[in-house]
Amino acid sequence: MPELPEVETTVRALRRAVLGKKIKSANSETHQLFENKSILDAINTLLTGDIIKSIDRHGKYLIFDLQSGRTLVAHMKMTGHFLVINKKLNIKNQNYVRLEIVFADNTKLLFSDARKFGRIWILADGELESFFAKRNLAHDAVSKLCTKGYLYTQLSKKRAIKALLLDQTCIAGIGNIYSDEILWAARIHPQRKGRDLVRKEIDAIFRAMGDILKEGIRAGGSSMRDYRRPDGSSGYFQTKRRVYQREGEPCPRCKTPIQRVVVAQRGTHFCSKCQK
DNA sequence: CAAGGACCCTGTTTGC
């Protein structure tokens, strides 16, 4: 389940692996990969000859700026991940490849995605802003724009705090694993309404958000199921998680068994004793 | 605006 730390790990690895490389060919046979159906047949023509100038991220979206002015935007959704194949690195597990980009030096960039939820868009010069505006994408959770004040505004709503953390129009980048971990670290019950939280509690969420997401990035993300780094290796945040998918196990703080409930249609794990 | 459900997908887990 790629969230902000997994996407950031991917971006950093791809910068090292494919920045500045020239595209020799591009191929996909997965029509679901593109919202605009005409892209599937045009992808090779669209990308061949172009050069990857920069790689960035906003929330869970990856942004590849190309020399032509076009932008390749990608979302890994549930099971998607990028893999880099080169002379040094021939990953054995190359299943479910939905997009293959070959560079002039024969390095390959693959997008693998068992469930075909992942999406790729090719935007014309200048379209990125409206792309995100259309989706009402909020500030990224670890960007400088995500201040305490911004968080306070974004979370002062009627809905459950867990639902707000998951909502990409409130804060961008947090998914189901990290929302549970952040609320545990901040000692906030996932079903509390956002607007009922007092300043001190929002501050605790703000601190926990930075701490947990950065811990996730340092760990190279979580490889609970399908997520892999672009070299095929696993992240290890899953070994550090305190509550996510630990129903019945003792809370690391107070030993009370972790509970599981459903909030906003998502499995939610928390400690009923130390999260109020 | 909020809440809930359907949908997209398929590997894995659960239940009989």
Added chain:
DNA sequence: TGCAAACAGGGTCCTT
């Protein structure tokens, strides 16, 4: 043990 049904979840869209 074996099989089918339920589940998992990010995001979008639709209805209530």
